Amino acid sequence: MSVRPRLSDTAAILISPGAVDAYPPVQCQARLLSEAGYAVEVVTTFRKGAQAMAFAAPGVKVTIVHPPWCRGLSRMHRTTSFLAKITAARLAARGKRLVEIAFDPLGMLYSDMAPFRPSLRGAHFHESLQHIETSRVEQRLRLSLGRYQFCMAPDEDRAQHIRTVLSLKDRFLVVPNYPLRDGAGETLQVGKTPGFEVVYCGTIGETQKIDMIAASVEQWPGDAQFTIIGDDASPLATRLKSGLSSRVNIEGWMPYDLLRNRLASARLGISLLEGASFQWRSALGASNKRYQYMQAGLAQIGDGNPGVPGLIEGNGIGICLKTVSPGDIAAAVALYCNTPERCVMEGRRARRLYWQRYNYDRCFAPVIEMIEHRLQHQALAS
Structure with missing residues (x-):
């Protein structure tokens, strides 16, 4: 499925408390949204032990929040830092058609807490909800997830599980965790190691x-x-x-x-x-x-x-x-x-x-088309 070029007045904010270097879905979505014409900003952290950011892509700005393993850095300090970066990203996108995608329950918490909330937000669940009986971060989703316009999960069973435990009626968009389609064609020629x-x-x-x-x-x-x-x-x-x-x-x-x-x-x-x-x-x-x-x-x-x-x-x-x-x-x-x-x-x-078939470009194209349709509808209604 092809994605037509987008106008220059569109922006996307991706909130990834997990380090983008270790989180391929964020990388894939950032690249594809950028290729579709969105000005993309990823708010994230360093991978544990890393001294620099490995991920970079044309048209994608990566904003680093203080790494969560820093000595003496409290949970409140980390939350405050994320909220400040998200707020700045939202203000920088004022005047543009904006979509925001929050990854996993902690990213959704940050998205909910930050001011100037966009009118189009998506929630991406990579993992299943494993601590719904004990985790306040997961439990709060029973109320807050209704304020998102779309939800994604990488597997149909995980999507159904999340819908069930959160008592949701809307179906999830299933976006499997495939690699991006590379430019090498159907046949890849790489030398083999001995043995x-x-x-x-x-x-x-x-x-x-x-x-x-x-x-x-x-x-x-x-x-x-x-x-x-x-x-x-x-x-x-x-x-x-x-x-x-x-x-x-x-x-x-x-x-x-x-x-x-x-x-x-x-x-x-x-x-x-x-x-x-x-x-x-x-x-x-x-x-x-x-x-x-x-x-x-x-x-x-x-x-x-x-x-x-x-x-x-x-x-x-x-x-x-x-x-x-x-x-x-x-x-x-x-x-x-x-x-x-x-x-x-x-x-x-x-x-x-x-x-x-099994590439991220193909499975994420309907999501980009859905985002564009909703943004256009919002623009006509305003």
Whole structure:
């Protein structure tokens, strides 16, 4: 779906308490709104431990609030800083047709508290509501969410869950967490690392079964190796480092714009999310690593969570494990290591599907058209 150029009198404010560097949906929406003609300002924080901002895009201003992990910085101080930056962004956009998108319950709290509230606001939920019984920030949404003109979630099950727990009648716009469509076309040409590299990118935690994957490596074929890309300061990553074999490597966090080519230099992707919690059972559209592997032209090993086998095996781009153990993982890796032609074929198919269907440009275009329609309607009514 194409998006026609917009007029120069439009602006968008994106409120992201989570660091934009670690939050691909904010990056994607900022870029696409800018390309559609909006003057975009992102109000956000630094990624923990970062000394500079990695994200930058033409037509996008990034406003940094004091990082929340600063020593001695209270919750009230952080809230005050966010409100000041949001207010300044709203005042700077006065006279323009303005849409504001707040990300996750904390961003919605800041959007609600700041003065000069825009007449068109959207609420973007990336996670499910996990603390609705104990969190005042989440509980308040039962009343405040009615003051938003549209809501988004990355997965249909998460959208339905949020509607149910908040007693909402309006349906959510489902915008899966796909990568932006790049300019490389349907076929991606990137040199491969020596041997047979299996790669994981994302959060390094217990619920991603990274420790089990690492433990299975000793059963992999001799030239197979495992690379982990993510925050190497996480508790699990710190523990893993002390006992890693020479065939397991943790490369650390990588800027989103560099990730595609790094993934593409591997042979196979893997993602095995724990299925016990609703958060992970509803991650079909939310977990972007599956689609990043597709963008990179990789076949992949996946889990059996709802919708995942249909996405991966149904499209012929990988296999899903019915049971997950070190032996199961090793057998799946050996299958691809011993049939490299299958690896290549499924990877090419995955890249083609990403280019044609599983990209953020395609799924976010209806949202931009909806925003433009509402802004035009508001302008005619004023």
